[in-house]
Structure formats: structure tokens, C-alpha cells
Amino acid sequence: xxxxxxxxxxxxxxxxxxxxxxxxxxxxxxxxxxxxxxxxxxxxxxxxxxxxxxxxxxxxxxxxxxxxxxxxxxxxxxxxxxxxxxxxxxxxxxxxxxxxxxxxxxxxxxxxxxxxxxxxxxxxxxxxxxxxxxxxxxxxxxxxxxxxxxxxxxxxxxxxxxxxxxxxxxxxxxxxxxxxxxxxxxxxxxxxxxxxxxxxxxxxxxxxxxxxxxxxxxxxxxxxxxxxxxxxxxxxxxxxxxxxxxxxxxxxxxxxxxxxxxxxxxxxxxxxxxxxxxxxxxxxxxxxxxxxxxxxxxxxxxxxxxxxxxxxxxxxxxxxxxxxxxxxxxxxxxxxxxxxxxxxxxxxxxxxxxxxxxxxxxxxxxxxxxxxxxxxxxxx
Numbered sequence: 585x586x587x588x589x590x591x592x593x594x595x596x597x598x599x600x601x602x603x604x605x606x607x608x609x610x611x612x613x614x615x616x617x618x619x620x621x622x623x624x625x626x627x628x629x630x631x632x633x634x635x636x637x638x639x640x641x642x643x644x645x646x647x648x649x650x651x652x653x654x655x656x657x658x659x660x661x662x663x664x665x666x667x668x669x670x671x672x673x674x675x676x677x678x679x680x681x682x683x684x685x686x687x688x689x690x691x692x693x694x695x696x697x698x699x700x701x702x703x704x705x706x707x708x709x710x711x712x713x714x715x716x717x718x719x720x721x722x723x724x725x726x727x728x729x730x731x732x733x734x735x736x737x738x739x740x741x742x743x744x745x746x747x748x749x750x751x752x753x754x755x756x757x758x759x760x761x762x763x764x765x766x767x768x769x770x771x772x773x774x775x776x777x778x779x780x781x782x783x784x785x786x787x788x789x790x791x792x793x794x795x796x797x798x799x800x801x802x803x804x805x806x807x808x809x810x811x812x813x814x815x816x817x818x819x820x821x822x823x824x825x826x827x828x829x830x831x832x833x834x835x836x837x838x839x840x841x842x843x844x845x846x847x848x849x850x851x852x853x854x855x856x857x858x859x860x861x862x863x864x865x866x867x868x869x870x871x872x873x874x875x876x877x878x879x880x881x882x883x884x885x886x887x888x889x890x891x892x893x894x895x896x897x898x899x900x901x902x903x904x905x906x907x908x909x910x911x912x913x914x915x916x917x918x919x920x921x922x923x924x925x926x927x928x929x930x931x932x933x934x935x936x937x938x939x940x941x942x943x944x945x946x947x948x949x950x951x952x953x954x955x956x957x958x959x960x961x962x963x964x
Contacts, residue, residue, distance in 0.1 A: 669808060673816070677696045691823070696783070698782055699780065699806075702778035713745075718802070722798060722819070735756065736760040739756065744769070761788040761790070769781075770782040789828060790928060793823055793826070799819070801819050825864065826863060829859055843945050849909055862933075870959070872920065878949060886898045886900040904938045
């Protein structure tokens with residue numbers, strides 16, 4: 585399968601045409617902060633989002649605490665004496681050294697979530713059971729708490745199951761193209777009272793493009809083996825547009841053809857492929873071709889779509905997404921719209937493309953010719 589991937593505004597795939605005249609074939613190449621603390625004694629945490637301060641100033645974060653009656657522990661200690669975590673900071677960076685904070689995320693690009701944690705009451709980090717980072721879609725900009733489960737379009741949850749060595753996992757639904765990269769993740773020395781976790785990850789292909797007021801939030805949560813936990817959120821990251829086209833075949837082959845070939849539903853026309861579009865936002869797909877080169881000769885694309893082309897050494901191409909020749913578009917040297925679409929699921933949207941070839945009636949050198957067809961997927 586050949587694949588085109590794009591992020592930002594556009595991406596191009598090249599389809600290499602290989603043809604023998606009279607034999608013709610076609611090879612396809614293709615922030616605000618939100619904080620929540622809890623001291624628990626056999627209860628479940630309940631969190632509510634509070635007002636958010638600018639995400640560039642962690643000192644202005646708001647704290648919510650859940651008060652419970654101290655519970656007795658072995659040795660006469662109360663719940664207040666149990667090891668409790670405090671998350672000092674959370675941020676996402678574009679570099680492994682975590683020196684360049686990223687204001688936006690691009691699907692399928694590697695990023696590094698850095699979480700700094702200290703244990704209160706002088707305890708060691710080894711008292712922690714789990715550290716997780718939730719990267720999730722905030723559709724209204726209302727700063728909600730993180731979801732409990734992952735989803736390919738709306739939430740990736742990065743998990744460090746604390747041990748020696750740690751177990752790194754991700755919950756982003758199934759199927760999903762979100763990734764956690766264990767080889768680049770780091771857990772600190774658990775004998776220390778303060779340390780930094782690094783989660784290396786790639787957002788999924790269909791993580792929804794954020795259009796204001798929507799955005800993406802990042803929340804870090806640390807939980808001890810006794811259930812005490814802390815939560816700190818960084819708000820208002822952007823998710824960039826992403827688009828991709830892939831194909832089910834690497835070759836369109838017209839076989840042996842004769843001069844004067846016309847656009848018609850008769851062999852060797854049409855030749856077909858299936859394209860799959862994947863995007864996290866609105867997209868458009870365009871197509872174009874160039875002239876084809878043989879061993880010694882050049883044949884020229886007739887942009888009028890002649891049937892057959894009137895000039896010597898010419899060929900023409902059409903393409904239909906409906907299987908109906910009457911609906912086929914003429915392929916030119918500049919991009920022509922194939923279709924528009926909205927964001928897709930992880931599996932994408934498939935589209936059958938039928939290609940029709942027309943060839944001048946004049947004699948052509950008996951050679952193999954090759955050229956390019958380019959697909960362009962862009963944000964619309």
C-alpha cells in the first residue's frame with residue numbers, strides 16, 4: 585500500500601505512470617492550569633473543575649481539596665501521615681531534552697510530556713503506584729476534568745505503572761494510531777523524594793483538529809499505593825490539521841494498447857484503484873498529471889481531454905469516483921478537485937477511482953513511458 589501523509593495545510597503523493605506505447609501501465613508512488621488535591625481514607629475522589637488561571641503562570645493555579653476524617657493506620661498513624669504526592673508541573677515539549685514547550689500538537693509527531701512530582705511528609709517516590717498523563721479534547725473550552733477512558737479522536741491516556749523497571753501503556757481506544765514510545769520514556773530514581781517523569785508519545789491521526797473555542801488539555805495524575813492522589817492540568821493547547829491518502833495497489837496497467845484508444849467502458853479502460861482518506865478535520869483532495877517520458881520520446885498530456893487527442897504525441901486522462909464515465913473529470917497539469925470531506929474515523933473513508941486513457945491516432949514510438957500523477961490533500 586502506498587501512502588501520502590500531510591500535516592499543516594497540504595501534502596502530495598506522486599503516482600508514477602509507467603507505460604508501453606502501445607503498452608501502457610501506471611505505477612503508484614506514492615494554557616490554563618487546573619489543580620486538584622485529595623487526601624483519601626477509603627473513599628473515591630470527586631473532582632470539580634475550578635476557574636482557570638493563565639497557563640503560563642503555575643503559581644496562579646486553583647486548588648480543590650477533598651477533606652475527610654483521618655483514619656487510623658498501622659502504627660497509630662492517621663491518613664494525614666500517609667505518603668501523599670504533589671504534582672509540581674506538567675508541560676509538553678517538542679524535544680527530548682524538554683527545553684522547547686510546544687503550543688500545538690501535530691498528529692503522528694513525537695512529543696514529550698514532562699511531569700515533576702514530589703512526595704509530601706518526606707516520603708519516597710516508591711510509594712507511588714501510577715503516574716498518568718491525559719491529553720484530551722475540550723470541545724467548548726470549558727476546562728473539564730480528564731476522561732476516564734481513551735478515544736482515538738478525543739483522548740490519549742499515557743500511563744506509567746511504577747515498578748523497577750516501569751511498565752508504559754497507552755489507552756486511546758481501539759483501533760488507534762496514538763503511540764507511547766517506551767524506549768524514550770523515563771522514570772526517576774524511586775528512592776528520591778522528588779523526580780521527573782518523561783512520557784514520549786505521538787498523537788493519533790484523527791485526534792480532532794482544534795478550532796476555537798475548542799482546544800486540547802493535558803492533565804497529570806499521580807496515585808499512591810494507598811490511594812492518595814494529586815492532579816494538575818495544563819490548558820489550551822492546539823491540535824493541528826492532519827490528512828493522509830493511501831492506496832490499495834501500486835500499479836495501474838493498461839497492458840498493450842493501440843493509437844486511437846478512446847475513453848470508454850471497454851478493456852483496457854478503465855483501470856482502477858481504491859483510495860483511503862484519513863483526516864482529523866475538513867479536507868479536500870485534488871489530482872493532476874504531467875507529461876510521460878519514454879526511452880527516447882515524450883508524450884504530452886492533452887489538458888482538453890480529447891477523445892482521442894487531436895495533436896501528435898498526445899494522451900489524455902480522465903478519472904471517475906462514481907464508476908460512471910459521464911461523471912469523470914479531466915486530469916490536467918494543474919490540480920483539479922476530486923472531492924471534499926469532513927473528519928474521519930481511524931479507518932478513514934474509501935473511494936474507488938476509475939482511470940480512463942485516450943491516445944492520439946498518430947503513430948507513436950513503441951516504448952515504455954512513465955510519468956507522474958499527484959494527489960494533494962489539504963485543509964479546507
